[in-house]
Each structure stands twice: as structure tokens, then as C-alpha cells.
Amino acid sequence: MTDLPVIKDIRLTPVVVPLARPMRTASGALPDCALGLIDIETDADVVGQAYIFAYTPRVLRALESLTEEIKDVVIGKSIAPEERFGDFQATFRLLGIQGLLGMVIAGIDMALWDALGKSMNEPVCRLLGADPRPIQAYDSYGLLDISADQEALEQTVARGFRAIKIKLGGSDVAEDVARTAFSRGVVGPDVQIMVDYNQSLDVSEALNRIERLAEFDISWIEEPVPAEDLEGHRAVKEASHVPVQTGENWWFPAGATQAINAEASDYIMPDIMKIGGFTGWIQVADVAKSKRLPLSSHAFVEQSAHALAATPTAHWLEYLDKARPILVHGYDLVDGCVTARGPGLGIAWDQEAVNRYRI
Numbered sequence: 001m002t003d004l005p006v007i008k009d010i011r012l013t014p015v016v017v018p019l020a021r022p023m024r025t026a027s028g029a030l031p032d033c034a035l036g037l038i039d040i041e042t043d044a045d046v047v048g049q050a051y052i053f054a055y056t057p058r059v060l061r062a063l064e065s066l067t068e069e070i071k072d073v074v075i076g077k078s079i080a081p082e083e084r085f086g087d088f089q090a091t092f093r094l095l096g097i098q099g100l101l102g103m104v105i106a107g108i109d110m111a112l113w114d115a116l117g118k119s120m121n122e123p124v125c126r127l128l129g130a131d132p133r134p135i136q137a138y139d140s141y142g143l144l145d146i147s148a149d150q151e152a153l154e155q156t157v158a159r160g161f162r163a164i165k166i167k168l169g170g171s172d173v174a175e176d177v178a179r180t181a182f183s184r185g186v187v188g189p190d191v192q193i194m195v196d197y198n199q200s201l202d203v204s205e206a207l208n209r210i211e212r213l214a215e216f217d218i219s220w221i222e223e224p225v226p227a228e229d230l231e232g233h234r235a236v237k238e239a240s241h242v243p244v245q246t247g248e249n250w251w252f253p254a255g256a257t258q259a260i261n262a263e264a265s266d267y268i269m270p271d272i273m274k275i276g277g278f279t280g281w282i283q284v285a286d287v288a289k290s291k292r293l294p295l296s297s298h299a300f301v302e303q304s305a306h307a308l309a310a311t312p313t314a315h316w317l318e319y320l321d322k323a324r325p326i327l328v329h330g331y332d333l334v335d336g337c338v339t340a341r342g343p344g345l346g347i348a349w350d351q352e353a354v355n356r357y358r359i
């Protein structure tokens with residue numbers, strides 16, 4: 001048995017990349033995409049790489065300097081991801097690791113799993129106990145513009161997607177009905193439609209809108225009420241004939257477990273960054289298995305393809321292809337599905353693009 005590579009240095013490169021389809025939601029717009037690219041140098045011929053999603057460019061510099069400030073916790077140690085996660089947890093026990101610190105720790109975790117996969121010449125999913133397999137993916141839209149988005153929706157169907165998600169809310173119910181009717185009309189009866197309210201309603205308004213959308217055969221309603229309102233989610237779930245989906249704002253397995261124990265939703269969709277990288281994800285996948293909860297992903301196409309392959313209750317992969325502009329090869333859709341590849345996460349930075357979008 002040979003020793004694992006040892007961590008020599010860690011850096012985060014802040015970039016702001018264009019989105020192929022700028023995203024509008026009921027709780028704010030994302031005109032472009034702020035990413036932190038993490039590189040972990042080792043004493044072997046292996047560089048661990050992964051990215052985190054910052055939601056806003058305003059925090060990218062802070063994430064960059066935070067990475068610089070905390071990297072000494074793990075430098076000089078092996079790339080064993082779960083042990084290094086434990087080092088960070090122990091170091092920041094008093095502070096707690098939610099927020100920007102948690103994003104950096106999760107990013108380092110994902111880059112360590114990438115390094116581990118590369119050092120063994122295996123895809124990350126295989127280290128998690130699963131072969132790469134096709135995961136059904138849905139195309140993820142923002143608030144639709146009925147006068148402009150017909151062609152995009154037609155292309156989605158032509159590309160082979162068998163489900164789409166649209167954002168709703170931020171306006172009156174008539175607008176929701178119009179957007180949903182428009183979507184159903186364009187994609188036809190055989191493509192599933194999920195809707196996402198991005199935390200913008202209260203319980204009674206959520207139930208009212210679900211009723212008004214009944215005729216359009218909705219597959220799930222996502223974050224109808226504020227993410228931290230677990231009781232509200234449960235109240236919607238209990239009265240709704242449409243399954244309730246939530247989870248992208250749960251922090252770490254502890255947050256997920258709290259929500260799952262509160263029976264806040266029919267489906268769950270942890271974000272692989274906020275849940276604590278692969279190390280956090282596999283714990284939540286275990287809980288989901290024991291509760292038979294269908295588990296979908298949030299953003300992070302590449303990392304999620306690996307994580308879902310190793311998730312017994314894997315449901316849908318969200319195809320929100322944010323990182324493609326800075327990758328040599330993105331993850332493509334084949335027959336409506338995305339399949340993980342290796343070694344590691346199977347991604348590499350397009351250095352020219354990184355230089356172009358670096359801030």
C-alpha cells in the first residue's frame with residue numbers, strides 16, 4: 001500500500017462567467033455566474049480541482065482570502081477527504097462552519113475527492129462505491145419570458161430533455177398560470193414540468209397557487225416558502241397534491257437531517273456545496289435511503305453526476321450548466337441523461353477562459 005499524496009498548497013481563483021441563459025428568479029436575478037475555482041497542489045503528479053458557486057461576485061474576494069487564511073489547517077497532510085473535513089470541523093468548532101467558511105471547506109472537500117480519484121485513476125463515484133451511470137436530467141429555467149422563450153423550450157425538447165423546471169412567483173397568480181400554460185403548450189404532455197418558487201410565498205398563498213396550477217400536471221413544487229420554515233414546508237406538503245421539493249439551502253448533514261426529521265418535503269435536493277461536498281453528501285444519501293426519499297441535485301452538474309451515481313434514491317439531476325465556459329470539456333446530455341466520467345471529477349480548467357473571466 002502506497003501513501004496518499006500530501007497537500008502542498010491550495011488556492012481559489014475567482015471568476016465571473018457568462019450564463020448561456022441569464023437566470024431570473026422570484027428572489028433575485030443571476031445575470032452571470034460567480035465561481036471559485038479551487039486547485040489543490042500535492043507532492044505527487046496530481047492537482048485536485050473543483051469549483052464552488054458564490055451566487056454573487058461580491059463575496060468572491062472574501063472566499064479567495066478565506067482560502068488563503070485557512071489552508072494551513074490541512075497543508076502537509078494527506079489528501080484523505082473525510083479526515084481533512086474532520087480537521088476543519090475541529091478547528092472551527094466554536095465558530096461553526098456555515099456560510100462562506102463552509103463553502104470553502106466544501107470546495108476543498110470536492111477538490112480532495114478529485115485528487116483522490118486522479119491518484120487512483122478512477123472516477124470519484126467509484127470511490128463512493130458506484131460505477132458511472134446515466135442520471136436523468138432536467139433543463140433548468142428561470143422566470144420565463146413568454147414572448148421570447150418559445151424557441152429555447154423547443155430546443156430543450158429537441159436536445160432530449162424529458163423534464164424542465166421553471167421559476168414562478170414574484171408576480172400575481174395569473175402570471176404563474178400563463179407561464180405554466182405556455183410551458184406545457186410548448187413542451188407537450190410527455191415532458192415533466194417542475195416549478196420553483198424560490199422561497200417567495202407563504203403557506204396559504206402556496207396552496208392557492210398549487211390549486212390554480214392543477215391542470216398542468218406539475219411534478220414538484222420547490223421551495224414554496226422560506227427555506228428555514230420547515231413547519232411551513234410540511235404544512236404545504238400535507239395539503240398539496242403536488243409533491244414538495246426542497247433542500248438546496250440546507251447547510252451540512254445536520255441541517256438536512258433536521259429538515260428530513262421535520263418531514264418538510266416529499267423529495268429532497270441537497271446542494272453539494274452547502275451540504276459539505278461529497279463527504280457531506282454521502283451522509284445525507286444514507287439518510288435518504290433509510291427514509292426512501294427521492295434525492296435530486298442542485299446545480300453543480302459534474303460533481304452531482306458523480307454524487308447521484310452513488311445515491312441509492314437518486315431522482316433527477318438539475319442541468320444548470322454554469323461551469324462550462326471555464327471547462328475544457330463540459331458534461332453533455334445524452335438521451336436525456338448525464339453520466340459521470342473520470343479520472344476524479346473528469347474536468348479540467350480551460351486556462352485561457354479562466355484568464356479571461358478572472359476578476
Ligand SMILES: [Mg+2]
Pocket residue numbers: 196198222223248
Ligand atoms: Mg431552486
